[in-house]
Amino acid sequence: MSQRPTNxxxxxxxxxxxxxxxxxxxxxxxxxxxxxxxxxxYLAACGETGGGKxxxxxxxxxxxxxxxxxANWPLYIxxxxxxxxxxGKFKKKYGASVKYxxxxxxxxxxxxxxxxxxxxxxSGGRDLHVVTDWMAGRMQRLGYVxxxxxxxxxNVQKNLLDKLRHPSFDRNRDYTAPWQGIQxxxxxxKDKVKRTPKSVNDIFDPDYKGKTTMLxxxxxxxxxxxxxxxxxxxxFSGVDPALKAIDKIDKAAKSGQVRRFTGNEYTKDITKGxxxxxxxxxGDAIQLQADNPNIDFVQPDxxxxxxxxxxxxxxxxxxxxxxxxxxxxxxxxxxxxxxAAYVNYVTxxxxxxxxxxxxxxxxxxSQLIFPSGETLKRAKIFRDLKPDEERKVNExxxxxxxx
Amino acid sequence: xxAATATVRPAAGRGLAxxxxxxLLHHSLNVYxxxxxxxxxxxxxxxxxxxxxxxxxRFNFVWHGFTLxxxxxxxxxxxxxxxxxxxxxxxxxxxxxxxxxxxxMALALVRYQFRGRAPTNFFIFLPLxxxxxxxxxxxxxxxxxxGVALGFxxxxxxxxxxxxxxxxxTVRSRLIGFxxxxxxxxxxxxxxxxxxxxxxxxxxxxPAVLAAGxxxxxxxxxxxxxxxxxxxxxxxxxxxxxxxxxxxxxxxINVIAAMIFLVTVFAMILTVWQxxxxxxxxxxxxxxxxxx
Amino acid sequence: xxxxxxxxxxxxYLLLAxxxxxxxxxxxxxxxxxxxxxxxxxxxxxxxxxxxxxSNYTHAISTYKEQFVRSFExxxxxxxxxxxxxxxxxxxxxxxxxxxxxxxxLAVILPFFVTYLIRTLSWETILDDESWVVxxxxxxxxxxxxxxxxxxxxxxxxxxxxxxxxxxxxPLYASLERIDHRLLEAAYDLYGKxxxxxxxxxxxxxxPGVVxxxxxxxxxxxxxxxxxxLLGTPRQAMIGNVIQSRFQVIADYPSAAALSxxxxxxxxxxxxxxxxxxxxxxxxxxEPR
Numbered sequence: 001m002s003q004r005p006t007n008x009x010x011x012x013x014x015x016x017x018x019x020x021x022x023x024x025x026x027x028x029x030x031x032x033x034x035x036x037x038x039x040x041x042y043l044a045a046c047g048e049t050g051g052g053k054x055x056x057x058x059x060x061x062x063x064x065x066x067x068x069x070x071a072n073w074p075l076y077i078x079x080x081x082x083x084x085x086x087x088g089k090f091k092k093k094y095g096a097s098v099k100y101x102x103x104x105x106x107x108x109x110x111x112x113x114x115x116x117x118x119x120x121x122x123s124g125g126r127d128l129h130v131v132t133d134w135m136a137g138r139m140q141r142l143g144y145v146x147x148x149x150x151x152x153x154x155n156v157q158k159n160l161l162d163k164l165r166h167p168s169f170d171r172n173r174d175y176t177a178p179w180q181g182i183q184x185x186x187x188x189x190k191d192k193v194k195r196t197p198k199s200v201n202d203i204f205d206p207d208y209k210g211k212t213t214m215l216x217x218x219x220x221x222x223x224x225x226x227x228x229x230x231x232x233x234x235x236f237s238g239v240d241p242a243l244k245a246i247d248k249i250d251k252a253a254k255s256g257q258v259r260r261f262t263g264n265e266y267t268k269d270i271t272k273g274x275x276x277x278x279x280x281x282x283g284d285a286i287q288l289q290a291d292n293p294n295i296d297f298v299q300p301d302x303x304x305x306x307x308x309x310x311x312x313x314x315x316x317x318x319x320x321x322x323x324x325x326x327x328x329x330x331x332x333x334x335x336x337x338x339x340a341a342y343v344n345y346v347t348x349x350x351x352x353x354x355x356x357x358x359x360x361x362x363x364x365x366s367q368l369i370f371p372s373g374e375t376l377k378r379a380k381i382f383r384d385l386k387p388d389e390e391r392k393v394n395e396x397x398x399x400x401x402x403x
Numbered sequence: 404x405x406a407a408t409a410t411v412r413p414a415a416g417r418g419l420a421x422x423x424x425x426x427l428l429h430h431s432l433n434v435y436x437x438x439x440x441x442x443x444x445x446x447x448x449x450x451x452x453x454x455x456x457x458x459x460x461r462f463n464f465v466w467h468g469f470t471l472x473x474x475x476x477x478x479x480x481x482x483x484x485x486x487x488x489x490x491x492x493x494x495x496x497x498x499x500x501x502x503x504x505x506x507x508m509a510l511a512l513v514r515y516q517f518r519g520r521a522p523t524n525f526f527i528f529l530p531l532x533x534x535x536x537x538x539x540x541x542x543x544x545x546x547x548x549x550g551v552a553l554g555f556x557x558x559x560x561x562x563x564x565x566x567x568x569x570x571x572x573t574v575r576s577r578l579i580g581f582x583x584x585x586x587x588x589x590x591x592x593x594x595x596x597x598x599x600x601x602x603x604x605x606x607x608x609x610p611a612v613l614a615a616g617x618x619x620x621x622x623x624x625x626x627x628x629x630x631x632x633x634x635x636x637x638x639x640x641x642x643x644x645x646x647x648x649x650x651x652x653x654x655x656i657n658v659i660a661a662m663i664f665l666v667t668v669f670a671m672i673l674t675v676w677q678x679x680x681x682x683x684x685x686x687x688x689x690x691x692x693x694x695x
Numbered sequence: 696x697x698x699x700x701x702x703x704x705x706x707x708y709l710l711l712a713x714x715x716x717x718x719x720x721x722x723x724x725x726x727x728x729x730x731x732x733x734x735x736x737x738x739x740x741x742x743x744x745x746x747x748x749x750s751n752y753t754h755a756i757s758t759y760k761e762q763f764v765r766s767f768e769x770x771x772x773x774x775x776x777x778x779x780x781x782x783x784x785x786x787x788x789x790x791x792x793x794x795x796x797x798x799x800x801l802a803v804i805l806p807f808f809v810t811y812l813i814r815t816l817s818w819e820t821i822l823d824d825e826s827w828v829v830x831x832x833x834x835x836x837x838x839x840x841x842x843x844x845x846x847x848x849x850x851x852x853x854x855x856x857x858x859x860x861x862x863x864x865x866p867l868y869a870s871l872e873r874i875d876h877r878l879l880e881a882a883y884d885l886y887g888k889x890x891x892x893x894x895x896x897x898x899x900x901x902x903p904g905v906v907x908x909x910x911x912x913x914x915x916x917x918x919x920x921x922x923x924x925l926l927g928t929p930r931q932a933m934i935g936n937v938i939q940s941r942f943q944v945i946a947d948y949p950s951a952a953a954l955s956x957x958x959x960x961x962x963x964x965x966x967x968x969x970x971x972x973x974x975x976x977x978x979x980x981x982e983p984r
Contacts (some may be wrong), residue, residue, distance in 0.1 A: 290460030402929030403938030
């Protein structure tokens with residue numbers, strides 16, 4: 001059972017702890033605390049962590065605050081300056097200055113860093129964080145996020161894309177609201193491949209041995225390979241289909257077919273020609289094309305993996321109500337449009353395409369930003385895995401990618 | 404250099420060969436060292452080069468064209484300058500802290516026989532051996548349990564912590580075989596322990612302390628894993644780069660790196676100039692020429 | 696007489712106190728917490744509870760033997776290479792640097808200012824499959840025609856070597872610098888040959904520096920994971936990668952902690968073995984006075 005600030009005193013304490021202290025004060029405090037003889041005592045006290053959590057209450061209506069701490073991924077907003085762009089508009093409308101920190105580079109890394117605080121019911125000052133679907137699911141399971149008050153989110157209710165309304169990890173969107181969507185598919189070098197790739201299995205073509213890379217993001221890689229084996233990542237049952245796919249990946253890695261497994265680093269490889277056909281993300285492809293017009297992105301015939309980075313309000317967020325206002329604010333099409341134009345990922349908000357059509361018709365017609373029709377039909381959202389399933393699949397995958 | 408050649412003169416031909424051989428050896432050593440230095444600085448050259456690149460997209464991997472744009476607006480990337488400044492501050496402070504703590508420890512460990520000396524000697528190696536990810540998380544755990552706010556202070560504490568061992572090991576190697584007779588002479592002349600240390604010992608071991616300090620500085624300014632756990636929301640340069648570089652590598656990063664390089668070169672020239680002045684002033688008492 | 700001895704008695708502890716205190720608080724206590732964590736069982740979802748789970752250790756050793764061995768191989772190789780590359784450079788700086796000495800030392804740590812990622816990206820630029828460097832290597836026969844330099848064992852070891860080079864050079868310099876030049880002059884008078892002077896005087900006197908450099912390179916290199924991640928394939932995975940993965944991705948904190956202790960233990964055993972082999976003097980710098 002974790003402690004959450006349940007009364008005013010604890011809330012005040014959390015604020016005090018969170019606020020900037022002078023460095024001297026910090027060190028003195030730290031030293032004093034450390035010299036106390038409670039070392040053994042606290043070792044014993046911090047025994048239990050994790051475990052099932054109870055249902056959280058909905059965020060109560062509150063007052064708008066003067067500041068808001070948003071933790072997000074890099075390059076996911078038009079400007080980080082609280083007085084410019086989207087944040088500037090938010091400040092104008094609601095009076096809150098956003099402290100926008102791009103501290104999330106990797107779901108697991110962020111989780112590893114914040115989980116101890118979240119477990120104690122403190123958000124470390126954060127009012128919003130943005131994590132991918134499956135991590136959002138884990139945050140909910142562990143009770144690390146607060147339930148959203150839908151009555152405060154009319155724009156979300158109205159404008160959220162239909163495809164995203166009932167994901168398996170948060171059936172009623174009680175805890176999450178997508179920030180941006182990501183397409184995982186094939187990125188390739190037009191000048192290096194023998195023909196335009198159409199299938200996810202093209203990555204296993206021996207002609208491309210040593211010139212392919214896959215993603216370390218398990219659900220994207222395994223999902224794509226599963227599609228190539230006739231499985232549906234959205235609806236498969238048990239873990240066997242996933243494990244079979246991982247086995248296929250293992251063989252490809254051992255034989256050298258797959259050169260390596262990467263995060264965003266694949267961008268360098270394919271730009272330089274160290275790789276020719278890879279699994280990658282749509283947003284990067286758009287940027288890469290500017291550097292090298294021979295680079296293109298394709299949604300394979302069997303399907304592509306659609307995931308989202310979701311906004312959540314962590315436990316102990318000091319300004320949860322204002323956070324909700326922010327979530328709702330970015331779901332106005334006119335506010336979302338500049339974000340979509342800058343970020344170049346898949347916007348979750350309806351109505352943005354029409355706005356951008358007037359400003360930048362080429363952008364508006366891109367299937368990478370506004371997948372529609374046939375493309376959208378092939379989109380697959382990897383289903384939510386139960387904890388023990390996730391563990392099994394993760395372990396198998398990690399072994400393959402070298403850990 | 405040939406001052407100490409054998410007094411017996413070999414036959415003229417052999418003598419020439421030997422002299423040439425020796426010259427070659429002498430120069431080849433310099434060449435080898437120069438190559439090593441080039442090897443060290445090769446990436447810097449690439450970084451410098453690409454700071455002048457005119458990238459078309461968000462990445463700076465392929466050379467497109469020469470431009471001074473990035474140099475004209477070096478701080479155009481939001482947060483880059485602040486991150487660098489924070490890193491430099493932390494590095495400077497943690498270097499001073501770790502160097503002082505570590506040098507004192509090295510002195511104690513080398514010169515005195517005391518109880519617990521052997522275990523302490525081994526204890527010093529432990530921080531070097533422990534994987535940063537687990538150490539960082541454990542340190543975070545301790546900070547949270549004590550209710551310490553995460554930020555500049557906690558980063559600084561962590562950096563001093565992992566730097567101390569490096570300083571101890573480096574300075575210790577210098578203290579071994581240190582000729583105590585100079586200190587004894589000073590004490591005979593009436594200096595107390597502190598004076599002896601400050602005016603005799605410290606200047607003599609200064610090169611090692613400097614080397615240790617440089618090492619600590621480098622470690623601090625480059626640290627990612629431990630800093631990532633204990634930083635709260637304070638962004639240091641490595642954190643910024645690791646985050647940003649996943650999505651974009653603007654040439655401004657190269658420009659900042661180049662600027663640091665230039666500042667360091669300037670500092671280097673300064674030390675050379677300063678050393679020259681010192682030599683000129685000391686020219687009244689010439690030092691024996693180094694043999695090697 | 697007694698007063699002096701008593702003061703001497705306290706002095707080492709006084710010198711030791713600040714540094715040791717700092718380490719005890721900010722390292723030993725977290726280490727203790729790590730040890731406590733390593734004996735827990737459970738998962739992130741069911742919670743972790745302390746249960747003297749020694750199986751974490753036995754399981755770790757048996758499952759990841761390969762990565763442990765590989766880590767020590769890579770670290771050893773990288774240390775050797777650093778020594779070979781670094782010793783001459785340290786020597787030249789110490790003996791022939793003159794007024795450029797401090798400047799050159801600064802140059803040695805210069806690469807660290809640009810963060811690991813940027814350094815590595817630069818190396819990747821230099822060594823990518825289609826660079827002229829690799830083409831030259833292929834022409835020279837050092838790389839097979841359909842081979843590559845990046846994402847191989849060679850690139851991982853090269854990466855480790857490069858990034859730990861200053862850790863070797865600086866301690867070497869610290870120890871070489873103190874060699875009294877008059878000693879060398881005397882040695883020349885005695886032996887007459889440059890090589891003899893080196894092997895009989897310079898090298899032995901620089902041993903503490905060699906030992907320090909080797910330790911400061913090998914020990915952290917054994918736990919490294921970034922080089923294997925960015926410059927290697929799954930076949931180059933080191934124990935650091937395993938620990939990283941178990942901690943961050945699997946969120947299996949007990950086993951990550953257990954692996955860390957096993958790594959630390961193995962390293963210390965190696966250091967102890969070397970101490971016995973090389974003689975504790977040069978290792979510990981024991982100089983009872």
